[in-house]
Amino acid sequence: MENFRIGFIGGGRIVQALLEGLEQANYLQNMSIWISCPSADNENSSLKCYGNRIRMTTSNTVLCTNCDIVVFGVKAKLIKSICSELVKTVDNASLAQVLFVSVIPGLTISTIAQWLHTQENIIRIMYNVNVAKCNGSYALSSSKTNENDSRQIYLKSVFDKVAYFAGNVTESELDIMCALIGSGPAFFCTAVEGLADGAVKAGLSRQLANTLAARTMLGCADILVTSSKHPAELKNDISTPAGTTIYGLHELENRGVRGAYMDALMSAFNRAQTMADQLARDLK
Ligand SMILES: NC(=O)C1=CN([C@@H]2O[C@H](COP(=O)(O)OP(=O)(O)OC[C@H]3O[C@@H](n4cnc5c(N)ncnc54)[C@H](OP(=O)(O)O)[C@@H]3O)[C@@H](O)[C@H]2O)C=CC1
Numbered sequence: 581m582e583n584f585r586i587g588f589i590g591g592g593r594i595v596q597a598l599l600e601g602l603e604q605a606n607y608l609q610n611m612s613i614w615i616s617c618p619s620a621d622n623e624n625s626s627l628k629c630y631g632n633r634i635r636m637t638t639s640n641t642v643l644c645t646n647c648d649i650v651v652f653g654v655k656a657k658l659i660k661s662i663c664s665e666l667v668k669t670v671d672n673a674s675l676a677q678v679l680f681v682s683v684i685p686g687l688t689i690s691t692i693a694q695w696l697h698t699q700e701n702i703i704r705i706m707y708n709v710n711v712a713k714c715n716g717s718y719a720l721s722s723s724k725t726n727e728n729d730s731r732q733i734y735l736k737s738v739f740d741k742v743a744y745f746a747g748n749v750t751e752s753e754l755d756i757m758c759a760l761i762g763s764g765p766a767f768f769c770t771a772v773e774g775l776a777d778g779a780v781k782a783g784l785s786r787q788l789a790n791t792l793a794a795r796t797m798l799g800c801a802d803i804l805v806t807s808s809k810h811p812a813e814l815k816n817d818i819s820t821p822a823g824t825t826i827y828g829l830h831e832l833e834n835r836g837v838r839g840a841y842m843d844a845l846m847s848a849f850n851r852a853q854t855m856a857d858q859l860a861r862d863l864k
C-alpha cells in the first residue's frame with residue numbers, strides 16, 4: 581500500500597494519543613507525518629520526543645502543501661480561519677488533491693467544503709484517547725467516492741492499528757459516536773473516581789483504591805467485549821440474593837445513575853449538533 585504523507589493541523593491531546601498508539605504498535609516509523617501548531621518551535625513541546633520522525637511547522641500552509649492527507653485536530657472555533665488561510669495561500673488545484681479529515685464534533689462536511697471551496701475530498705473521523713494503548717474505537721463518515729480513495733483506505737489501515745472500527749456512518753450517527761466513544765472515556769473516569777473515593781472513605785489507600793477501581797472496570801469491559809454477555813446478565817451474575825452488590829445497586833438506582841448516563845450521552849450529542857448549527861450559521 582502506498583505510504584501517504586499525513587499532516588495534522590494541531591498537535592494536542594487527541595493527536596498525541598494517536599502517535600503514542602502508533603509508536604506502541606511499531607508503526608510510526610513506517611509513516612511520514614507532519615504536524616503544524618503555534619508551539620512547533622518550542623523546545624519544551626511534548627512532541628519533541630519524536631525527534632526527526634515527525635516534521636513540525638508553525639505554518640498550516642507548509643503542512644498542507646507537503647501532505648496527501650490533512651487532519652484538522654484543533655478546536656472547532658479555529659477551523660473557519662484556518663480554512664480561509666489555506667484558501668488564500670494554497671492554489672485550488674493543490675487543495676483538491678488533499679484528503680481533508682476532521683475529528684471535530686458536529687462540524688459537517690458541507691460546512692468545511694464551503695470554507696475550503698472544495699467538494700468531494702473531505703471526510704470525518706471520530707476516535708478516542710484509548711488509541712494511546714492500541715485499544716481505541718473509531719468511526720468515519722465519508723461518501724462512496726472517498727470510500728474507494730486510496731488515501732482513505734491508507735488512513736483506515738493506520739487507525740486499524742490502534743482502534744476498533746465501528747463503521748462508515750452518517751454524520752448524525754458520527755455525533756452519537758462522538759458522545760459515546762469520544763466523550764465516553766471521561767464519563768467512565770467519573771465512575772472510577774467515585775468508586776475509588778468510596779473505597780478511600782471506607783479506609784483503603786488512595787493508590788490502591790484508584791488502581792483497583794480502574795482494573796475492575798478493565799476486567800469487566802474485557803468480559804463484555806469478548807463474550808456475548810449482556811451487561812444486565814453480568815450484573816445479575818454478581819448480585820447474590822440479599823448480598824452486598826444488590827444493596828449497592830439499590831443506591832445507584834435511587835440516584836438514577838442510568839438516567840444520568842443517558843442524559844450525559846444525549847447532552848454531549850446535542851452539544852455536537854448545536855456546535856454544528858452555530859458553525860454553519862457563521863457561513864452566512
Ligand atoms: N481530546 C479528546 O479526547 C478528543 C478531541 N476531539 C477533538 O479534537 C480537537 C482537538 O482536541 P484536543 O487535542 O483535545 O485539543 P488540545 O487543546 O489538546 O490541542 C489543540 C491543538 O491545536 C493547536 N492549535 C491551536 N491553534 C492552532 C492553529 N491556528 N493552527 C494549528 N494548530 C493550532 C494547539 O497548538 P499549541 O499546542 O501550539 O497551542 C494544540 O496542539 C477538538 O476539536 C476536539 O473536540 C475529538 C475526539 C476526542
Ligand SMILES: O=C(O)[C@@H]1CCC=N1
Pocket residue numbers: 685758762763
Ligand atoms: O469534548 C470534546 O470536545 C472532545 C470531543 C470528544 C471528546 N472530547
